[in-house]
Amino acid sequence: xTALNRSLGNLSTAGKVILPLLxxxxxxxxxLTILFALFVGPWLVNVLNSNMGxxxxxxxxxxxxxFSIPAAFIIIYMELKVIAYMNLRVGPNRVGPAGALHSLVxxxxxLTKEDFTPTSSDRVVFTWAPVLVFLTCVMTxxxxxxxxxxxxxxLNIGLLYLFAVGGMTVVGLLLAGWSSFNKYxxxxxxxxxxxxxxxxxxxxxxxxxxxxxxxxxxxNGIAEQQSxxxxxxxxFRQPLGALIxxxxxxxxxxxxxxxxxxxxxxxxxxxxxxxxxxxFGFLFFAEYVNVFIVSALLVTLFxxxxxxxxxxxxxxxxxxxxxxxxxxxxxxxxxxLLGVVLVIPVALTVIFAAPFYLARSSTPAWQAxxxxxILFNVVAIGALxxxxxxxxxxxxxxxxxxxxxxxxxxxFVWMRATFPRVRIDHLMAFxxxxxxxxxxxxLFITATAIVVVKSL
Numbered sequence: 438x439t440a441l442n443r444s445l446g447n448l449s450t451a452g453k454v455i456l457p458l459l460x461x462x463x464x465x466x467x468x469l470t471i472l473f474a475l476f477v478g479p480w481l482v483n484v485l486n487s488n489m490g491x492x493x494x495x496x497x498x499x500x501x502x503x504f505s506i507p508a509a510f511i512i513i514y515m516e517l518k519v520i521a522y523m524n525l526r527v528g529p530n531r532v533g534p535a536g537a538l539h540s541l542v543x544x545x546x547x548l549t550k551e552d553f554t555p556t557s558s559d560r561v562v563f564t565w566a567p568v569l570v571f572l573t574c575v576m577t578x579x580x581x582x583x584x585x586x587x588x589x590x591x592l593n594i595g596l597l598y599l600f601a602v603g604g605m606t607v608v609g610l611l612l613a614g615w616s617s618f619n620k621y622x623x624x625x626x627x628x629x630x631x632x633x634x635x636x637x638x639x640x641x642x643x644x645x646x647x648x649x650x651x652x653x654x655x656x657n658g659i660a661e662q663q664s665x666x667x668x669x670x671x672x673f674r675q676p677l678g679a680l681i682x683x684x685x686x687x688x689x690x691x692x693x694x695x696x697x698x699x700x701x702x703x704x705x706x707x708x709x710x711x712x713x714x715x716x717f718g719f720l721f722f723a724e725y726v727n728v729f730i731v732s733a734l735l736v737t738l739f740x741x742x743x744x745x746x747x748x749x750x751x752x753x754x755x756x757x758x759x760x761x762x763x764x765x766x767x768x769x770x771x772x773x774l775l776g777v778v779l780v781i782p783v784a785l786t787v788i789f790a791a792p793f794y795l796a797r798s799s800t801p802a803w804q805a806x807x808x809x810x811i812l813f814n815v816v817a818i819g820a821l822x823x824x825x826x827x828x829x830x831x832x833x834x835x836x837x838x839x840x841x842x843x844x845x846x847x848x849f850v851w852m853r854a855t856f857p858r859v860r861i862d863h864l865m866a867f868x869x870x871x872x873x874x875x876x877x878x879x880l881f882i883t884a885t886a887i888v889v890v891k892s893l
Contacts, residue, residue, distance in 0.1 A: 462810075467782070497589035501578040506544075509725040512846055513540035519847065520854040544718065552714035555618055562616035567712065567719035570609035574726045576602045581733050582657045584743045584834030595656040596648065599734070600641055603689070606723075607633040613720070614708035625707025628861065632688055632695070635868040640685035642876035643678045646883035647671050647738060660742030667746030672739040677879040679739040681872055686731040688864070691724060693853040695864055732845035733838075740841055743834030785813045 485492050514529070514537060521528025529536025554560055580595040582588040592598050607630050614626020650671065651659045663669050672679045688695040709720050736742060790809025794802060825832040859867075 497579065501575055501589065505575050505578070505726050506722060508729045509722040510540040510544060511843075512725045512728055512850075513543065515843075515846060516850045516853065519850045523851070523854045544722075547718040547721070548715055550714040550717075552716060553711075555711050557618040558711065559616040559618075562612050563711075564716065566609050566613035566616060567716045567723075569612065570606055571719040571723045571726075573602055573605045573609065574723045574730060577730050580656050581730070581737060582660050582742060583733075583838050584831040587743075587831050587835060588657050591655060591657040593653065593655050593658075596644060596654040599656070600637070604633070604637060606727075610708050613712070617708070617711040619711050622708050622710045625710065629691070629708060632691075632864065635865055636685045636688040636872070639681055639868060639872035639876040640689060642873070642880060643681035643685065644738060645880050646678050647675050649883055649887055650674060656737050660737055660744075663741045664744050665748045665751075667741060667744075670739060670741045670746070675739065675879070675883070677875060678883075679735075681876050681879065682738070683735060685868075685872060686735065687849070687852070688868070690727040690731045690849075692728065692849055694856040694859045696858060728846055728849050729842060732842045732849070735845050736838060736841045743838040745833075745837050782813065782817075785816075786810045789813050789816075 517539065518528045518536070529539035532538045532542050554563060577599055579589040580592050580598055582591070610629040610633075611626040614622040614624070614629070617623070647659070648654055651662055653659065659671070663671060667673075709717060712720060786806060786809045788809070789812040790805040793808045794805035822832075826836065827833075
């Protein structure tokens, strides 16, 4: 005991904090997890199975809310970094590794700002307008399929629901501008109404041809019809529709070069001029969440959804190779699972820590153990991810869906760094004189082609 006390006394303050934490994470937490799984798990599973509808609803809502804000933070960081590199600047580099926590700190800063309400404003409408804008963005996640089975609700009128809910955004922006009792805000709200209503029409018509080909308005059904090779993607069967949808979606999301609703060189900040604090945060986050939603819709409707664009099964069949399948059944170990959970993490942590400790004699043992613990977690998470990707279709689908969606997010950021803002009269004229006729032409050609093919 004396030797143990002496060893603990030689630790620094950081070591005295980290060592007990390592013990809790590596020993206590696994034991409690196994005991919970053995004694409480069966009862909990029965309760969840008997209330699956409620469980699915809670999981879907919780997942959407937990995903939307981090997605906005990631896109904000991407925008800061990508535009900085395109302008030959470094960008955020102070908070976190490579400035990765900069957007998180910006979000916390918004929380600490004074929540100011103009004296002559309509307080109730002024307060709830940003909430309406943000909720309309979040509600669209309900029908977007992120992978096989990863959809909140597979509605057979998913596209109709999407356009109906998405169209409510203009109501929130118009209310925000009107209730602020500010001419710039009102002008921004009116611009948003005119712009979104104008571009809603070609946006909706651009997917009617796709609906005729798919025979369904279910986003999940549309995604499933694009499985296999990339030649099945609707972008190759509806190239004009995809282009119209892409352009109209930029205007719907208020992104450059169509961000006239908050043109700082003309109307200060448009509908958001009088907002501050978290109410401004709702409007700010909604814009970036919309960028991801538009990207996800492009991927779902035209670019194969969660499919990689390669028919892996056909390749295996052509090569005569059996697909890789790695199955592990931890339950078969019985009580030995407890020993595995207790021994393997500790042993691997020590093994990974040994090189750090032996490489430099001046390295304290607790620092080497901490580095070994971090490296063990990286390896373990990587191995678990590989097993999940190989064995679970929804994990592989989620990876491909996110990769393609964030590729489009990068494209939107690239456009912001490249294109100048257009004039409001040019914006409106382009919608009515070019996009709307092109959308009607695409619909007419698609319908004619379907009739001709069926008559042959």
